Amino acid sequence: MSQRKGAMAAAVTSSKHHEDQEMMMELRRGPWTLEEDNLLMNYIACHGEGRWNLLARCSGLKRTGKSCRLRWLNYLKPDIKRGNLTPEEQLLILELHSKWGNRWSRIAQHLPGRTDNEIKNYWRTRVQKQARQLRVDANSAVFRDAVRCYWMPRLLEKMAATSSAHHHHGELPPPPPLHPSHVACMASSSSPIHGGSHEQDPTTHAPAAGSGSHGGHYYQRYPVDPSPSTSTTSGSTSAAALPPVPCFSELSWVDQYGYGPYSYTADLDGAGVSFDDAAALESLGLDGLDLGPADSDVYSDTTLLDYLNSTCAGGTMMTMMGGGGSVGHNSCGGAMGGGGDADYGRPSSSWRTDELVVQASARRLGDHQHQWGGGI
DNA sequence: AAATCCGACAACCGCATCGGA
DNA sequence: TTCCGATGCGGTTGTCGGATT
Structure with missing residues (x-):
């Protein structure tokens, strides 16, 4: 787990009366810490997924709902499959992309445990690289x-x-x-x-x-x-x-x-x-x-x-x-x-x-x- | 050994869509 | 019907670590 390196937005403001503004100023960005992950997992274990903005407000996390959702879906969710894509998965990605284009989430639905983000990254780092070397459009x-x-x-x-x-x-x-x-x-x-x-x-x-x-x-x-x-x-x-x-x-x-x-x-x-x-x-x-x-x-x-x-x-x-x-x-x-x-x-x-x-x-x-x- | 490059991937951002009031 | 907040999606960026020079 990468350690805290994200920029903590400065919380310095002379007028802290506006609660929303205060929230905005304290929002964390960048890599998630272990503590944050635990907070998120515990909250979801108790309350379930969804209502991400509510989660962000009530969990104690200084993150946006979007960020919480992304962290959960792309990293913390229990059924996430880690590690290299298997040849079968690669073949499937190539095949489905030829049919659907950059519909990552749709493609991901056919690769259980793989996220759209992971598939997208695979496409960009592996497939598009080959296309670049061929000097053709992917x-x-x-x-x-x-x-x-x-x-x-x-x-x-x-x-x-x-x-x-x-x-x-x-x-x-x-x-x-x-x-x-x-x-x-x-x-x-x-x-x-x-x-x-x-x-x-x-x-x-x-x-x-x-x-x-x-x-x-x-x-x-x-x-x-x-x-x-x-x-x-x-x-x-x-x-x-x-x-x-x-x-x-x-x-x-x-x-x-x-x-x-x-x-x-x-x-x-x-x-x-x-x-x-x-x-x-x-x-x-x-x-x-x-x-x-x-x-x-x-x-x-x-x-x-x-x-x-x-x-x-x-x-x-x-x-x-x-x-x-x-x-x-x-x-x-x-x-x-x-x-x-x-x-x-x-x-x-x-x-x-x-x-x-x-x-x-x-x-x-x-x-x-x-x-x-x-x-x- | 240090500097630089580069691949991989996590995370963010903006926009689109959906659904409820 | 319109508005608005929540959510989802895809593009892009930032960061890290290994490889190379």
């Missing part, structure tokens, strides 16, 4: 596509890795693996154009069968087989209600201009699986997914720039990540850290990897911005 179609093409797949990868790690270490509660098709459906259905209404609540995307919530998230997962031998790392996942599928991640989307659909296939099990036709999907129980253009060779390489080049201006290919293994051949390929050889033991530094990739992209994008006349 709300631009180009950046949104980059997020879908690069960021989300990596989060999916991290989620898979996390799921696997939990599996092997017997951590509780064991998070069931995210079903790739559900993620795909989520990504696909939420596309601003492809997905229909912008205002559709993502929770309504959930199919009735095999659905459920875990940790308050709306992601739909399928039941986990507790046996490590059947974990997702083996390349197939046991599920009672769904057919076995290879361990891959897929995203499908249509960009703001109606181009596409584009799709992404991340090979997570080393099998080099790719899907080029509906029959293959159907055989895996993933029919209904839109996996992108038939001329998928157009998007055959592995970089953000390639994707941007292909969709926006054409141009040279470059590979920014090593590995060179096979990845799915659909549209914007994966570049999933060594292609086709997913490392589930990879430390959590993959976020840094993302940044490096995007930063590398930024330099190239800057070049192409000239080609595009800077009109991104």
Whole structure:
């Protein structure tokens, strides 16, 4: 808890007859002290939340009602979840922000225990930073596509890795693996154009069968087989209600201009699986997914720039990540850290990897911005 | 070791909205 | 219907601590 450093407004006034004025002059600002926190918590424990101005007057706190409310909602409330955002939460934020924009409180409603302030800060410090480095607007179609093409797949990868790690270490509660098709459906259905209404609540995307919530998230997962031998790392996942599928991640989307659909296939099990036709999907129980253009060779390489080049201006290919293994051949390929050889033991530094990739992209994008006349 | 930079996050501010008198 | 206080929301700023020079 940070100690008192806030500016105590000077209470010096020759006329203290006006009570309101006196209150105003004594109002504290800045970081909250432990004593203040205790006062606030005790008051709320006795009287409940709400009526913040009354609370501010009666609790003995020299704070505004607004300040009390904010302190409670953003910090003291018992169900506040602390710590770093999980990959799932990050993915959800990216997804929901693409639908709703800066509706932080609305987004926060779908991340139990997370506050709008926390989500807003995450967006500004992490996401907007990437956009700045790309020299594009964070709300631009180009950046949104980059997020879908690069960021989300990596989060999916991290989620898979996390799921696997939990599996092997017997951590509780064991998070069931995210079903790739559900993620795909989520990504696909939420596309601003492809997905229909912008205002559709993502929770309504959930199919009735095999659905459920875990940790308050709306992601739909399928039941986990507790046996490590059947974990997702083996390349197939046991599920009672769904057919076995290879361990891959897929995203499908249509960009703001109606181009596409584009799709992404991340090979997570080393099998080099790719899907080029509906029959293959159907055989895996993933029919209904839109996996992108038939001329998928157009998007055959592995970089953000390639994707941007292909969709926006054409141009040279470059590979920014090593590995060179096979990845799915659909549209914007994966570049999933060594292609086709997913490392589930990879430390959590993959976020840094993302940044490096995007930063590398930024330099190239800057070049192409000239080609595009800077009109991104 | 000191200075500087920078990321993360807590907190504040202004405006919008809501609801009751 | 209008007014006004309470509350909520999003943008912005301030502060701290770790990283870098």
